[in-house]
Amino acid sequence: MRKIKEVIVVEGKSDKQFLETFLDADILTCNGSAIDGFDIEYLKTLENERGIIILTDPDYPGERIRNEISSKLNRCKHAFVRKKYAIKHHKVGVAEASKEEVLNALSNMITYDSQNVGDLTSTDLFFLNLIGNNSTKNKEKVCDYYHLGHCNGKTLLKRLNMLHISKEELEKLIDD
Numbered sequence: 001m002r003k004i005k006e007v008i009v010v011e012g013k014s015d016k017q018f019l020e021t022f023l024d025a026d027i028l029t030c031n032g033s034a035i036d037g038f039d040i041e042y043l044k045t046l047e048n049e050r051g052i053i054i055l056t057d058p059d060y061p062g063e064r065i066r067n068e069i070s071s072k073l074n075r076c077k078h079a080f081v082r083k084k085y086a087i088k089h090h091k092v093g094v095a096e097a098s099k100e101e102v103l104n105a106l107s108n109m110i111t112y113d114s115q116n117v118g119d120l121t122s123t124d125l126f127f128l129n130l131i132g133n134n135s136t137k138n139k140e141k142v143c144d145y146y147h148l149g150h151c152n153g154k155t156l157l158k159r160l161n162m163l164h165i166s167k168e169e170l171e172k173l174i175d176d
Contacts, residue, residue, distance in 0.1 A: 002103065006051035006077060009043075009069060011062060014095040015055075022099050026050075030065060040072045052076040053109060055102075057093040058083035058150055070112065078112065079105040080149030108147035110163060118161040120170075125157055128170050138174050145173055 004025035010016055016027045046052055054069055056062035058081055070076050081097045082105075088096035097105075125131045129138045131153035143151055148159045160170070 002106075004053070004106070006053045007046045008053045008055050010094055011056050011065060012093075012095075015057075015093065018095040019055075019102065022103075030069075043069065043073060047073050047076060053079055053106070055079045055081070055094055055105065057081075058086050059092045062093075063149070063155075075111060077109045078149075079109045080147055081105045082144070083150055105147070110147060110159070112159070112162040118164040118166070120157060120161050120165065120167060122153070122157060124167050124170075125153060125160075128167070128174060130156060130170070130174075142170065142173060 001022060001024045004023055006025075008019065008023075008025050008027045010019065010027060010029055012029055012031060016029050019025065019027055043052060052069075052073060054066050054076055056066045066078065070078070079102075081094055081101050083092060085101040086092055086094065086097040094102065122131065129135050130142060131139070135153075139151070139153075139156060142160075143149065143156070146160070146163065146165065148156065151159060
């Protein structure tokens, strides 16, 4: 069993039960989209004492939960399971992913620091063909490389800036 110091936040009981089969970690569930049950002060305390890892489903509700929780915290970690590896029986989620995919997501966590961001612009992303017409291939390549999960243009810009990725780094990655 892999030991995780931080507290992992997931959406539901099935996610928690699945993770407990191979992780030694404290896991909080937000019961699907009902995140209003969380005490934000409690999460802030956990963030300061142990750290928080957000591991939500790679779908719209999961992204909404991730964004809402991370907007209230200063420095949480994000682990993203890739959607194409998290589908089983027409369901998408952490519990539908393989153990290996979850461990990969945890090995490639990203810590966002909302106080310290980079200087990429929407114009940079447009000229790098990461937003706009025919940008899907480049966007997927960047999202996979940096383990950003599925992103629209606005979210991609935010996540790249929080990681301090430069325009030059993106150009090199896209050209490879």
